[in-house]
Amino acid sequence: MNYWLMKSEPDVFSYDDLVAKGKAEWDGVRNHAAQGHMKAMRKGDLSIFYHSNIGIEAVGIMTIVEEAAPDSTDDTGKWIAVHVAPHRKLDKPVTLKAMKADSALADMVMLRQSRLSVSPLTKAQFDHIVAMSKA
DNA sequence: GCCAACGTTGGC
DNA sequence: GCCAACGTTGGC
Numbered sequence: 594m595n596y597w598l599m600k601s602e603p604d605v606f607s608y609d610d611l612v613a614k615g616k617a618e619w620d621g622v623r624n625h626a627a628q629g630h631m632k633a634m635r636k637g638d639l640s641i642f643y644h645s646n647i648g649i650e651a652v653g654i655m656t657i658v659e660e661a662a663p664d665s666t667d668d669t670g671k672w673i674a675v676h677v678a679p680h681r682k683l684d685k686p687v688t689l690k691a692m693k694a695d696s697a698l699a700d701m702v703m704l705r706q707s708r709l710s711v712s713p714l715t716k717a718q719f720d721h722i723v724a725m726s727k728a
Numbered sequence: 729g730c731c732a733a734c735g736t737t738g739g740c
Numbered sequence: 741g742c743c744a745a746c747g748t749t750g751g752c
Contacts, residue, residue: 600750624735645750689751708734708749 596719597630597640598651598703599677600710608642608653612679616658619711620666620674627711631675632661639680641714641722643703650686651722655679683726697721 599619601607611617622628634640634657642653659676666674692698698721702712714722 602750649751706733707751708732710749 595633595635595638596714596716597634597638598643598712598714599640600643600645602646603644603648607644608679608682611642611655611677612682616676616678618665618674619677620664622664622674622710623672624710626709628673630711630713631673634660634675636660639719640677641719648686650688651683651692651726652686653679653682654723683723685726685728687722687725691725692722695721695725
């Protein structure tokens with residue numbers, strides 16, 4: 594099982610929107626590094642749902658329910674998307690500020706490359722963020 | 729609104 | 741293949 598972190602602007606698509614839909618295509622990713630991570634995703638992997646721009650915090654956990662397939666919003670046939678479903682909401686959001694301040698997360702890919710919308714997490718990093726959400 | 733980071737485009 | 745110009749993302 595692998596762990597990931599995926600960003601969305603909540604005014605476009607929020608964690609609550611995903612809960613309301615039950616399942617959604619994670620489309621519109623147009624970055625090769627992020628695409629590579631999505632291709633590596635397997636059914637049952639878990640991902641942190643992070644709100645960028647507004648909130649700027651991790652808010653929930655989702656499950657990968659369908660592996661990489663052509664992105665339905667793409668005409669060129671070049672890009673893929675995965676499907677995700679809500680797993681559970683975090684008890685308390687974990688802010689970017691808190692993650693940056695925590696030395697246990699110093700090597701997090703998202704913190705090193707702030708513009709990357711899909712990034713991998715180690716199990717330790719994933720567990721740490723979940724623990725922070727309960728503190 | 730600004731700016732840093734970084735990806736893409738196009739001229740050479 | 742290099743690199744300057746430009747556009748976008750995302751945090752502040």
